[in-house]
Amino acid sequence: MAIEAPGVSNTVDDPRPLSSPQPTPGSDLDRRFRRNVWLTWLFLFALLGVVFHGLHLDFSYVGQKLPFLLGLRLAPDGFIQGAALTILVTVCSMFFALLVALITALGRLSRNPLVFGVATFYASLFRGTPLMVQVLIIYLALPQVGIVLGAMTSGLIALSLNYGAYLAETIRSGVMAVPAGQREAARALALPRWVIAWKVVAPQALRLIIPPAGALFVSMLKDSSLVSLMGLWELNFLAQSYARATYHYMEMLITAAAIYWSMSIAFELVQLRLERRFGRGVVSVGRH
């Protein structure tokens, strides 16, 4: 009963699964497909709008609080708040998670038992415990043994270590997926090891790493709301406070959700650009 879409290939170079429903890029079928996707989105968006309109929400309250939620105004203590703080936490955690993940992935690829052991132990520990528990241990439990970390620092450490563990696996699998023949050809050309890693393996691995890594970062953006547990005035925390103060829960939470969603879409657009950049040379019919 399988219906095969035209132009769907399943060669080694083509990462799309055989059952992928997308038609060949650039074809008439493809243009029609894309147009209909846009129309569907537009319709669902309009439907959502109608539903919220029907709820008779207090949109003037939303307008009044939006600058605070977005972080255009500083918090009373002079620190940034709202979506701006969410972005700061996410971007900083992304940077440190990437650093931790690179080191861990190298450890996972190492033949040294000590290095390999440390890397797998760390990855298992942080993937096997809930992020929320990690946040609380770092912020609430560590002071008990005399280590007191600020809310921001605790949040960054928890997010970086947790996501670093996941990202390390993604990076490792991407590096392993580059065919052995690529390294052999490079070695046969007498290329130094770092050139092989940087010019031959890394660009090909990145093509495979970017989609799952992008998904992880979008997920991190949303998990950054966990730092509200420690009283940081990020987007989720602000939305709840304003909601509680005047009982405008629907207004505030929907606004927060919309802002999270817009930020996720922005992340995905960046990811798409990177995918195109590292997809160079990958054959897809009709694009060259």
Add this chain to the structure above:
Amino acid sequence: MIQEPLITQSTDPTGRPLLAVEHLSKWYGPVQVLRDVFLEVATHERVVICGPSGSGKSTLLRCLNGLEPHQAGRIVVDGTELTGSAAALEAVRREIGMVFQSFNLFPHMTALENCTLAPIWVRKMPPTDAQDLARSFLARVRLSSHAHKYPGQLSGGEQQRVAIARALCMTPKIMLFDEPTSALDPEMTQEVLDIILGLAGTGMTMICVTHEMGFARRAADRIVFMDHGAIVAQGTPDQMFDNPQSERLTTFLSQILKHPSQGRLG
């Protein structure tokens, strides 16, 4: 029977072979894949290695530039012995070009970038010079108009010709071909063989593992027949094809010539 190697065209003033393999043995775990192999190749000599699959042909070739380590014996390339040291490996690999059965072009680089990578990073050539060099070799494999294309946009035969140009850009003293046409459709085989024949005509020293017996007869000074990890017979194409001295060689030739997909005595 193992014949004395034919060193008929050595131009090395010292009389030293460009490549010397002595008592080479290799094991994968308990399985011995190369048995006491002895091979000398002189400058400008063209050697074709043939034999049944699993006879150790490719493994021997891959030992010559250190892609596979060997456990016993010596490999000396242009005076440098291939020990485990990184310096020896690099020195040998700079002098040996290799063409693989599955091309192994870098898919994220254009044909030109594939060719300039090693000259820039190994020979430290300025990029513009490397590009000029690469263009001249791409012209030699008749792919000038494809320099800007990615491997995925080229046919198998074209990809293999880019791979040959990529190896030549390092101006190697020896070229190794590991079944260069085995992954190609029949109609693309000839275009690649023509390029290799042309290269043989320029006096390039080369060692080629192939099942193309017609090509072997035209291109080779010497044919080496391997079976079960050992060199069983070697000689000129005439000696080997018209008057095979080994029973196993006779069997091999009769089998391979019966199967047009395996070998062609053009």
